[in-house]
Amino acid sequence: MAALTPEANRAARAMLKWSVRDLAQNAGIAFSTVHRFESTGTATEATKEKIKAAYAAHGVEITNGDYTGARLLLRRSEN
Structure with a gap:
């Protein structure tokens, strides 16, 4: 899974309008933890995994290309 950066985190939040x-509520972590991560880039790997899992549950994937980012996953229609 791709690395989570503060920039990708803010982009993913914006996509969901969170x-x-x-x-913090969706990831089950403290507001101050999210704020600190976005301000300093400091967070445990466990915290980053909780954040990525919260995004994944709502159709957003953290990606790696030339730079770390986020994208909305397309939902396939069931026929």
């Missing part, structure tokens, strides 16, 4: 508090 506030820092929304992300």
Whole structure:
């Protein structure tokens, strides 16, 4: 799975129109933890995995290309 950067985190939050508090609630972590990560890039790997799991549950994937980023996953229609 791709590395989570503060920039990718903010991009993913924007795609979902989530506030820092929304992300904290969905990831099961403290608001201050999200704020610190976005400000300093400091977070444990366990915290980053919780954040990525919260995004994945809502159709957003953290990606690696030339730079780390985020993308909305397309939902396939069931026929």
